[in-house]
Amino acid sequence: MFKLKDLSYDYSALEPYIDEATMRIHRDKHHQAYCDKFNVAIANYPEFQKKEPEEILKDLSRIPFEIQASVKNFGGGFVNHNFFWEILGKNKEIVPKGDLCKAIGEKFGSFEKFKEEFGTSALALFGSGWVWLVLDGENLKITETKNQESPLSLGQKPILAIDLWEHAYYLKYQNRRADYIQAFWNVINWEKAEELFTEAKK
Ligand code: MN
Secondary structure, three states: OOOOOOOOOOOOOOOOOOOHHHHHHHHHHHHHHHHHHHHHHOOOOHHHHOOOHHHHHHOHHHOOHHHHHHHHHHHHHHHHHHHHHHHEOOOOOOOOOHHHHHHHHHHHOOHHHHHHHHHHHHHHOOOOEEEEEEEEOOEEEEEEEEOOOOHHHHOOEEEEEEEOOHHHOHHHHOOOHHHHHHHHOOOEOHHHHHHHHHHHHO
16 A cells, blocks of 8 residues: 655645645645555556556556556656655755756756746646656756656656646635746755756766
8 A cells, every 4th residue: 555655844834835724735635535546546456566656657558458547647646746745845945056957057048047937837737737847868858747647657757846736726826826836936845856866867
């Protein structure tokens, strides 16, 4: 049985940018539901219960057809949220440092230009989904996925992500997605992103 990991910070730690009530409902209800439904989906498939969920998502073609959609949706939701909580945090640094900062500068021109491009993608995403910064081969790029599809299923390595389902922001921001995106920049755990980038390059 897969379980949610404990958050490494309080539900209120991301205030005022992401409010405590949103965090509680998002994690304890939405994320928990993905986890529960993922467990149900693979209940009769012990070979998958022994694997890391990330590994399962990396090759969806190996999943029996009858549970492929459930694994993609609920397994994806489980893993995407595990990732999201990790790259959020009470902000220490407002910008990345080190190799990731350098790579962003080289790819996008500057950190400000990267923010602009990422924000534009996040604002433009239609329906429910995510916008990511991923390493795709050697290429650092901004991508989107629909619903709970994981970049891992596309062979990409996620470095950063913003959840653009309305459940991620509607309580506090209602229809003002642009304000949520703006707030997001204040609660990124750049140390973690840097770590993921270093790992992804190996
Ligand atoms: Mn979510």
